[in-house]
Amino acid sequence: MICRITGRVVAVTDQAVTVEVGGLCYEVLVPASSIPDLKRLTDNEVTLFTIEYLDGNPALGNLVPRLVGFLAESDREFYHELNKVKGVSTRKALRAMAVPAHQFAAAIENGDERFLGNLPEIGKRTAAQIIAQLSGKVQRFLAPAAAPLPVGELTDAQRIALDILVQWGDRRADAQRWIAAAVEQNPKLNEPDEIVRAAYRIKHSGGRP
Numbered sequence: 001m002i003c004r005i006t007g008r009v010v011a012v013t014d015q016a017v018t019v020e021v022g023g024l025c026y027e028v029l030v031p032a033s034s035i036p037d038l039k040r041l042t043d044n045e046v047t048l049f050t051i052e053y054l055d056g057n058p059a060l061g062n063l064v065p066r067l068v069g070f071l072a073e074s075d076r077e078f079y080h081e082l083n084k085v086k087g088v089s090t091r092k093a094l095r096a097m098a099v100p101a102h103q104f105a106a107a108i109e110n111g112d113e114r115f116l117g118n119l120p121e122i123g124k125r126t127a128a129q130i131i132a133q134l135s136g137k138v139q140r141f142l143a144p145a146a147a148p149l150p151v152g153e154l155t156d157a158q159r160i161a162l163d164i165l166v167q168w169g170d171r172r173a174d175a176q177r178w179i180a181a182a183v184e185q186n187p188k189l190n191e192p193d194e195i196v197r198a199a200y201r202i203k204h205s206g207g208r209p
Contacts, residue, residue, distance in 0.1 A: 002067060006047040012039045015094070017069070019048065028069035029090070031079070031097035032120065037071065037200050040168045044193065047201075049076045053090065068094065072204040075101050078141050085133050087126060095120045100204060105141035108134050158183065161195035170203075178202040 005028065007021035016029050017038045028048055030038065038046065048069030056063040068090060070076040078101040082093045096119050097104065107115040108131055116127035154162065158179055165175035182189060182198035189195050 002050050002052045004047065004049055005067070005069065006045065009038060009042045009044060009046050012042060015091075017046075017048075019046065019069075026067060028067045029094055030069050031075065031094050033097055033099055034071050034075075034204065036169075037204070041197075041200075044197075046071070046197065049073045051076065051079075055090070066090075070204070072101075072201050074141060075204050078105065078138065081134055081138055082130070085126075085130050087129070092121045096122050101141045105138040108138050109136070109142065111135065154179070155190070157190055157192050158195055160192040161199065164192065164196050165199060174203070175199065 005019055005021060005026060007019040007026070009017060010020045010025060011018040012035060014032075014035065016027050017034075019026050019028055028050060030048070048071065050070075051068045053066055053068070054063040055066045068079070070079065075097075079093055079097065082088055082096070082104075083090065088096070098120050104116075104119075106112075111131050113124065113127045113131060116122050116130055117124045119127075122130070154176075161179060162172070162175050165178070166172050178199035179195060181202045182195060185202075186198060189198055
């Protein structure tokens, strides 16, 4: 089973990303919330934590192997939980994940049917079912409080990475916090592009290193 892919982002659609690895291109289905970040990373290297599955109807003999990918392992774990809910298929879960996992988890733990019901593919009935089945089981995905690293303490590479994230539309305070968490996790990060990729992994893990 393919559990992780690292390669260059070749193309991004509304539902999938094409990643080139050693001359081969893999189409990977991704959550809706990852699409904007992956578009910004076009032509750059990215690591996706993947799940391999067979899509189609076994009775008709038209099964097709597919890959689902996530920018953070925690997103993959959250998807596994969401996919357990009756009626939430693979593609439905990916479209429903239009917000970061920590926001989705917070809505579940808070019993916020309205928030969940407004997500793509969910609706009022499925929102209630998600809360009933997952409440109390997704607390580990909630984002903890974190303070941004002061700009004066950033290295030159970290400042460049910060500027890139801000230019891409992220809030400066959020970007500083992700960079601080990424550097704390891996102090050897010393290139702007490495820091940007690590920061986005932190972003999609809900702010956790």
